[in-house]
Amino acid sequence: NAGVTQTPKFRVxxxxxxxxxLCAQDMNHEYMYWYRQDPGMGLRLIHYSVGEGTTxxxxxxxxxxxxxxxxxxxxxxxxxxAPSQTSVxxxxxxxxxxxxxxxxxxxxxxxxx
Amino acid sequence: xxxxxxxxxxxxVPEGATVAFNCTYSNSASQSFFxxxxxxxxxxxxxxxxxSSGNEDGRFTAQLNRASQYISxxxxxxxxxxxxxxxxxxxxxxxxxxxxxxxxxxxTVLP
Numbered sequence: 001n002a003g004v005t006q007t008p009k010f011r012v013x014x015x016x017x018x019x020x021x022l023c024a025q026d027m028n029h030e031y032m033y034w035y036r037q038d039p040g041m042g043l044r045l046i047h048y049s050v051g052e053g054t055t056x057x058x059x060x061x062x063x064x065x066x067x068x069x070x071x072x073x074x075x076x077x078x079x080x081x082a083p084s085q086t087s088v089x090x091x092x093x094x095x096x097x098x099x100x101x102x103x104x105x106x107x108x109x110x111x112x113x
Numbered sequence: 114x115x116x117x118x119x120x121x122x123x124x125x126v127p128e129g130a131t132v133a134f135n136c137t138y139s140n141s142a143s144q145s146f147f148x149x150x151x152x153x154x155x156x157x158x159x160x161x162x163x164x165s166s167g168n169e170d171g172r173f174t175a176q177l178n179r180a181s182q183y184i185s186x187x188x189x190x191x192x193x194x195x196x197x198x199x200x201x202x203x204x205x206x207x208x209x210x211x212x213x214x215x216x217x218x219x220x221t222v223l224p
Contacts, residue, residue: 033212042117042200042214043157090156099145102212104156 002026006091006105013081013112021076021108023091029103030096032074033058034066036087037107043090049074050096081112116140117215119201125221130191134218136184136201143213145204146177148186150197151217157200160186191222 004025013019023032030051035043045058047066055066063085065077074093078085088109092102119136126132146163161168163175163184174187184201201215 035214040121040216042115042216044214045212099162101147101149101159101162104158106156107154 004091004093004103004105006089006108008108009106010109011111013078013110015081015083015112017081018077018079019081020078021089021091021110023074023076023093023105024072025074025091025093025103026072027093027103028071029093030071031094031102032068033092033094033102034064034074034076035090035092036060036085037090038087046076046089083112086110086112115215116213117201117203119199119215119218121216121218123219123221125223126191127223128191128193130222131187131189132191132220133188134186134199134201134220136186136215138182138184138201138203138213140203140205140213141182142205143182143203146175146184147202147204148173148175148184149200149202149214151200152197157214160199188220191220193222193224196220196222 007022033048034046037043044060049055049068052071067075091105094102148160149157150160151157163177167176172189176185198217198219200217204212
């Protein structure tokens with residue numbers, strides 16, 4: 001019953017540091033997504049992937065990179081963290097059918113000092 | 114104008130009350146519609162899909178008005194456990210990425 005698992009759950013970084021957030025799903029979903037959620041705003045899509053080896057930009061991709069080397073994993077990288085990237089990050093996955101809902105991980109709380 | 118707009122609330126209602134949330138969307142190409150629920154500091158979880166003819170799931174009723182680009186969620190006989198933020202979500206046809214979230218409506222059910 002793992003579903004979508006995100007690691008780490010919490011992290012504090014200094015400006016300029018780099019890190020990678022890991023998302024893993026065990027539902028054999030084709031599509032995976034990375035969102036950020038900030039107070040008073042809806043979830044905003046950073047990057048997404050429609051299959052192994054493919055990635056695409058979402059609404060707010062700047063400052064982030066992603067990779068999908070295996071179908072079950074979707075990595076989000078911050079090359080040089082900035083305070084504006086302080087947020088809660090959610091990973092989600094879904095089947096390719098557009099009427100299927102997305103299943104979310106329980107989030108990563110990231111603070112950039 | 115935001116693509117998906119919701120009244121942020123908060124809505125504070127007594128147990129047993131009926132409460133309704135509204136949502137409007139700007140993209141007429143939107144094809145799929147959902148209500149998600151998000152508890153404080155937790156991940157969003159699907160509450161229900163919204164179908165053109167309207168649909169009901171227990172105490173929850175969702176309705177869609179495509180002509181007015183309007184979605185609603187009605188909760189009857191509110192329970193304390195219904196306290197959460199309710200997110201209106203729309204998806205345009207033909208694209209994996211075009212899932213747009215409203216900023217949510219906060220509900221607190223009071224004893």
